[in-house]
């Protein structure tokens with residue numbers, strides 16, 4: 001038994017005020033804190049920036065003994081511990097970055113009851129020698145941060161997380177709280193099962209980020225579109241630009257810099273010294289743009305990021321929600337902006353198909369289920385990109401949240417897209433795919449439909465096809481958009497072996513033969529082009 005840590009602060013609200021300096025709880029923080037402080041287990045699903053840390057920090061201070069926090073990233077731990085120490089909370093971390101003597105001194109403090117919170121990496125948390133140490137002290141609680149790392153379905157899977165269930169078995173009376181910003185159903189199930197938290201109270205906060213505006217544009221000249229967006233909406237402000245490949249990250253950062261913007265690259269292939277330097281600059285400087293792969297992510301906590309731009313689509317809506325969630329953590333207006341096009345759909349579907357072929361060869365049922373899930377996630381992402389309804393409704397719907405649009409803060413609500421009945425248009429596009437032999441991309445297909453006698457069209461003899469020149473009702477952009485939308489909704493598929501060539505699917509025949517009705521969104525013309533036209 002030891003002295004109460006903060007003898008004068010006895011309620012959650014008091015600790016919030018006196019130690020953390022906040023006036024009131026946000027969201028369901030108070031409920032969660034009370035539940036855990038009373039000894040209950042909890043699973044907390046809350047978006048990035050929602051305030052998860054206080055949900056275990058305050059109960060750890062209210063309860064006697066040591067609060068043990070399992071966290072997967074050393075940098076994250078150090079930030080947290082630094083912040084807590086400044087507020088006068090006795091916090092420390094044990095990780096591989098400590099010298100042996102520093103580690104010994106942390107363990108001494110812990111055994112002497114001088115610590116309120118101890119942050120450890122998952123691999124350490126399950127080590128027998130560490131469990132023996134824990135057996136010698138009074139424990140306030142276990143907090144398992146980034147709990148989605150337990151799920152094999154996710155991209156942050158950490159095998160050590162599977163072993164964390166041992167904490168519950170070894171210390172049955174100590175409350176456990178698992179926290180994550182990933183909230184889809186399969187991950188949720190994995191957290192309950194993998195951490196053995198079936199009896200825990202589930203707190204699912206709203207995933208809505210009211211201060212974010214969502215914008216998705218058809219990709220035509222992505223870099224130019226990005227420049228326009230930054231110049232018009234966010235001159236001199238801090239932002240993150242996500243790209244898929246390391247090369248594109250470096251190219252984009254260099255091009256932005258050439259345009260006179262302060263931009264730095266970040267990806268896992270850079271020397272760690274450069275990565276750290278760039279990260280530091282981003283955190284410290286005003287108005288710096290970080291161009292990054294998804295390696296730049298977990299734990300980025302800069303409050304005044306004014307925009308997150310995707311030059312390539314994220315891998316799922318969860319990833320999108322997390323990545324865009326890094327904007328506007330200060331609660332002020334911020335933008336989640338993305339450009340996306342047919343090539344992205346083709347690339348993503350081809351990648352998925354490639355993986356599918358691999359697993360089906362190996363008769364791996366888990367693997368197959370995984371791929372089916374990935375395919376559903378991709379469909380959900382494409383559905384979001386193509387929607388003509390409120391984007392917030394679609395995004396939150398993915399997290400099982402019923403949001404009644406319009407939100408008046410997404411491009412679909414602000415400038416409702418026109419739609420048109422396009423069954424005949426679809427039939428023309430699909431029969432053109434068929435007539436040309438199901439191996440061409442949207443550019444060539446559009447040439448044929450428009451009756452453009454390009455050298456390639458002539459060389460292939462496609463000017464003699466019945467579909468040559470039948471597409472006068474739409475312009476080039478219109479047909480490109482139609483092909484994209486057909487691919488997004490599964491009326492066309494991309495053959496991984498034909499370099500982006502589009503093929504028919506069983507669904508296509510439903511349109512061709514049965515006249516199944518199809519409608520399309522009419523993409524807005526880019527503002528620059530409109531301006532040029534207006535200018536003559």
Ligand code: ADP
Pocket residue numbers: 022023024025026029046047048049050051052053054301
């Ligand atoms: P998460 O871990 O969910 O991403 P954090 O715990 O890092 O979120 O909190 C995000 C930010 O919100 C932090 O800067 C934190 O200090 C702040 N915050 C958390 N709770 C409150 C509150 N009740 N009032 C004001 N600010 C808060």
Ligand code: ZN
Pocket residue numbers: 389390391392393405406407408409410411412413414
């Ligand atoms: Zn909306």
